Amino acid sequence: MKLFASPTSPYARKIRIVLFEKQLPFELVEDSPWESATRVPEINPLGKVPVLVLDDGEVFFDSPVIAGYLETLNAEPRLLPTDALARVRVRQTEALADGITDAAVTALLESRRPDGERSDREIARQTAKIERGLDVLERRATGREWLHGDGLSLADIAAGTALAYLDLRFPQLSWRDAHPALKTLEARMSARPSFIETVPPVG
Structure with a gap:
């Protein structure tokens, strides 16, 4: 494939x-x-x-x-639970992390528009989404090694990817200052070979 x-x-x-x-x-x-x-x-x-x-x-x-x-290919590790409700909960956290990424991408594209076309109000609106999303994700990560269950899931991968994207495109947000649990989660995820092998180029 x-x-x-x-x-x-x-x-x-x-x-x-x-x-x-x-x-x-x-x-x-x-x-x-x-x-x-x-x-x-x-x-x-x-x-x-x-x-x-x-x-x-x-x-x-x-x-x-x-x-x-x-x-569905049944390759290990399984990243979604077999229990239907637990599976929905993991996917909800995935959607939350993806939503943070969505807002970051939208804010980035808006910031790159020419003077006179760029909307600072829209950038602020998307930044507020990021901040709210991080706050909820922080609560889900607090007191836990993994976001769901006792091992790596799609939720952890989506969250780690979102946090790394903020580092790449919006380092000025300094999201770690107010989100110690996410700081720990991101450090754990970024040390995994899968994250190391997929670090995006700067630019």
Whole structure:
């Protein structure tokens, strides 16, 4: 299978980490939807990465769907619980972490708009989403080694990816100061080989 991904996409990084953790073989096809020669719209009508293309040609997008598909391959470690309600709870935390990333991406794109078109109000609105999301994620992480259960889950991977993206794009937020539990979680996740192998380029 092939994973179409931009090197700096936090969503693509999340899937690359899942693939690494499960030791699933795949071909990485670096492709940014922002480039004129991109092939992404040909395989994902929404023009976004990541996109997973199976050997038989079936296509999966976006990152929560791809992560769900990879879980059906029964490769260890299992990153979603078998219990239905526990599974929903993990996916809820994944959605929270992804939402923090969504807000960060939106704020970044807005900050790169030309003078006169950029909205400081919109950037502030997205920053507020990030701060609220971090506060909730902090409460979920407090007093726990893992966000759910007694081992690594998709929630931890999504949270670690979101926090690393904030470090990459918004270091001025200094999110660690008010979130000691997340600081510990991020340090644990960033030390994993899957995170080390997928560190995005600066730029």
